[in-house]
Amino acid sequence: MNKSCIIAQSGGPTAVINCTLLGIVEEAKRMGFEHIYGALNGIEGVLNHRIVELTNQTHDQLQLLMSTPGAALGSGRHQLKSTEQDPETYQHIQKVFESLGIDCFFYIGGNDSMDTCNKVANYFAKTNFSCNVIGVPKTIDNDLQGTDHTPGFGSAAKFVSTTISEIYVDTNSYKKGRVTIVEVMGRNAGWLTAACKLADLSNTPVDLIYLPERPFDLNSFLQDVQAIYNKKQKVLVAVSEGIRDANGQYILKTVAQNKNDSFGHTQLGGVAQTLCDIISEQLSLPVRHIELNLLQRCSAHISSAADAQEAYNCGVFALQMATQGHTCKMVSMFRDSQYHISLQLKDIDNIANAVQIVPDKYINEQGNGITDDFVTYALPLVQGEVPQHYKNGMPQYYQLDLPLVEIKL
Amino acid sequence: MNKSCIIAQSGGPTAVINCTLLGIVEEAKRMGFEHIYGALNGIEGVLNHRIVELTNQTHDQLQLLMSTPGAALGSGRHQLKSTEQDPETYQHIQKVFESLGIDCFFYIGGNDSMDTCNKVANYFAKTNFSCNVIGVPKTIDNDLQGTDHTPGFGSAAKFVSTTISEIYVDTNSYKKGRVTIVEVMGRNAGWLTAACKLADLSNTPVDLIYLPERPFDLNSFLQDVQAIYNKKQKVLVAVSEGIRDANGQYILKTVAQNKNDSFGHTQLGGVAQTLCDIISEQLSLPVRHIELNLLQRCSAHISSAADAQEAYNCGVFALQMATQGHTCKMVSMFRDSQYHISLQLKDIDNIANAVQIVPDKYINEQGNGITDDFVTYALPLVQGEVPQHYKNGMPQYYQLDLPLVEIKL
Structure with missing residues (x-):
């Protein structure tokens, strides 16, 4: 097949973003693509001519991608202006693609990346440039519309739920413990924080679990904490980084203002730390705050096998659909009642820049816990473990060590 | 064998503290011990008569201990006064042991726990009570004298080094990155922070790696950070929580004082956060601080198989030595040049309350890095992975659900 494709990655990496890359590359190899290119650091790699060729990478080299965190091609956060504002950039992209004979372009990313796909695909349509553009989702936040869930979420959920289970067991070792508050990522969506509910199964x-989908009431929170501490002499809390008060203000800010900067960190700490400060001050209970931080998106050593496989399959499907002539679409996952996942294409313009939050049915009435319905939803996503590549007890990762391709415009 | 023993756990748990418990219990079962007791929450369980019997636990139940973090018997931090100050407590312990017919007592713990062993064993010797007392070390800090290393360190080192490797790969995804500072536990010893050097193998x-064994100079640090940032547009730093300045003051305190509380957190944050604040203020570079926190001692899902096996073997050895009549000793590990570990007994009174710090040969001249000699030392300790018990994608732990034994004094 006399075809060529180019792949790029964008936004915050996930533990399985490279599984999608591998899926695209392997399917392109199986289909006999002549050239398989990778643009470094997202769309910027196209603009800066930082492009490598993956066609001759061996199976053994590529296989490491299944357990390599980070974005193997490098990531970026470059956002394109509209075609009206900045037509030169789109011309430039098209010229680079023409010079390489690109037939399809794959962009693995989140909301912003789907917006890039949309703009590029629309420009190509307008200029009648025959290059199919497919977006493949990834985000640990699971906040993308038009898909049952996003690749990357399951692995982050497995890390978060396993880790909070381990924290439970550790802190439970003491008769008289502390109030431990674990802060979980997810921006304005509480999906990843909700995953702490899976610890029930361990x-x-x-x-107590608090999501940004419900207004956070400080007084109710303090009452809940005190009541549980009185009963058990320890409390384990999960809070989403994005929780807000009834006025829609982030808790961190509310507190800083109300307190006239008495918590005046030069750099705002996390919400867990702020809540610990308040508990310590108002309830005089011993506290500990834990931010799971970057580990949530890079702990590939505990990736979910289901997630990794789905991420791979999304890549394979993207390549197949582009080859069949589809463009300006995002790969999405649809589930039936038996958790059979089928892959579909969705119009990308309905998806870009829209946020999917946790529906009401997954949050309890008091807004301080998660329902069993969520467990039914999330459990299939954390199944299985990905075989790791260890050498001498230390993980081995895919190393991108390829020369830049010469671009002649 | 008409013998009975009692086991307790104390101090901060490790990922493999329960492997030692399992080693003692299984060896006692093999030797046909009549009763195998566990005291809950350390020596307090003896004093409060909170004791359970493990004799009839099945192999399948007990096997979960190999991958269960936390202290399965519960931990504590109770310190005994001297026998002169508080003879009643020692009498009480002895009476409880007599009522249960205890022949040997095993205490799994760190420095403080060895001190407890020492006091109890000396009291028993004085009263001619025939009960052999053996301490079995555990600490992620690796700061115990009289042993090549401590059970628990290898697993914490595997978690820390794997995690910082993953952080490297993730942060390396961006062309222009940040100064990322990872804070590692270890109190006044830098062993666990030094383990970040193992990331070389990935x-x-x-x-940059900073241990408490060398005075921390803020100006050199800022120069190092700036120089690396200039070259790579990103810097990855590991700091020990216990780093101090040339006057022996913890960096956190030095800064807070010099700054007249301009970093006035009501609760002191970690040293990584403080250093990030300074870099942000003085170098205007983008920063991120990551505290690995409790995860360092409870991430059983990535325990080192070598460490888990050694922890188990130490338990087996403790039981054997007590049965052979040894008392007031700590199990220690000795290594030959081929990393063959042999177990020995050490006099406990030389060990209790002494701290083993990282020797000079493992730290580079500038005090901002670790030598390859350390890698030779530490690498055998992180070998292999412990099979995990997952059900439905979630870890399953040992659950202690046993009635209290009735004590008749």
Whole structure:
């Protein structure tokens, strides 16, 4: 097949973003693509002519991608202006693609990346440039519309739920413990924080879980914490980084203002730290705050096998659909009642820049816990473990060590 | 064998503290011990008569201990006064042991726990009570004298080095990155922070590593950070929580004082956060601080198989030595040049309350990195992975659900 494609990655990496890359590359190889290119650091790699060729990478080299975190091609956060504002950039992209004979372009990313796909695909349509553009989703936040869930979420959920289970067991070792507050990522969507509910299945239930989907009431929170501490002499809390008060203000800010900067960190700490400060001050209970931080998106050593496989399959499907002539679409996952996942294409313009939040049915009435319905939803996503590549007890990762391709415009 | 023993756990748990418990219990079962007791929450369980019997636990139940973090018997931090100050407590312990017919007592713990062993064993010797007392070390800090290393360190080192490798790969995804500072536990010893050097073996070398064994000079640090940032547009730093300045003051305190509380957190944050604040203020570079926190001692899902096996073997050895009549000793590990570990007994009174710090040969001349000699030392300790018990994608832990034994004094 006399075809060529180019792949790029964008936005915050996930533990399985490279599985999608591998899926595209391997399917392109199986289909006999002549050239398989990778643009470095997202769309910027196209603009800066930082492009490598992956066609001759061996199976053994590529296989490491299944357990390599980070974006193997490098990531970026470059956002394109509209075609009206900046037509030169789109011309430039098209010229680079023409010079390489690109037939399809794959962009693995989140909301912003789908917006880039949309703009590029629309420009190509307008200029009648025959290059099919497919977006493949990835985000640990699971906040993308038009798909049952996003690749990357399951692995982050497995890390978060396993880790909070371990924290439960550790803190439970003491008769008289502390209030431990674990801060979980997810921006304005509480999906990843909700994953702490899965700890129930390890017999290590988290006491209180707060998502940004419900207004956070400080007084109710303090009452809940005190009541549980009185009963158990320890409390385990999970909070989403994005929780807000009834006025829609982030808790961190509310507190800083109300307190006249008495918590005046030169750099705002996390919400867990702020809540610990308040508990310590108002309830005089011993506290500990834990931010799971970057580990949530890069702990590939505990990736979910289901997630990794789905991420791979999304890549394969993207390549197949582009080859069949589809463009300006995003790969999405649809589930039936038996959790059979089928892959579909969705119009990308309905998806870009829209946020999918956690529906009401997954949050309990008091807004301090998660329902069993969520467990039914999330459990299939954390199944299985990905075989790791260890050498001498240390993980081995895919190393991108390829020369830049010469671009002649 | 008409013998009975009692086991307790104390201090901060490790990922493999329960492997030692399992080693003692299984060896006692093999030797046909009549009763195998566990005291809950350390020596307090003896004093409060919170004791369970493990004798009839099945192999399948007990096997979960190999991958269960936390202290399965519960931990504590109770310190005994001297026998002169508080003879009643020692009498009480002895009476409880007599009522249960205890022949040997095993205490799994760190420095403080060895001190407890020492006091109890000396009291028993004085009263001619025939009960052999053996301490079995555990600490992620690796700061115990009289042993090549401590059970628990290898698993914490595997978690820390794997995690910092993953952080490297993730942060390396961006062309223009940040100064990322990872804070590692270890109190006044830098062993666990030094383990970040193992990331070299994943081709993910950490740029700067600071241990408490060398005075921390803020100006040299800022110069180092700036120089590396200029070259790479990103810097990865590991700092020990216990780093101090040339006057022996913890960096956190030095800064807070010099700054007249301009960093006035009501609760002191970690040293990584403080250093990030300074870099942001003085170098205007983008920063991120990551505290690995409790995860360092409870991430059983990535325990080192070598460490888990050694922890188990130490338990087996403790039981054997007590049965042979040894008392007031700590199990220690000795290594030959081929990393063959042999177990020995050490006099406990030389060990209790002494701290083993990282020797000079493992720290580079500038005090901002670790030598390859350390890698030779530490690498055998992180070998292999412990099979995990997952059900439905979630870890399953040992659940202690046993009635208290009735004590008749």
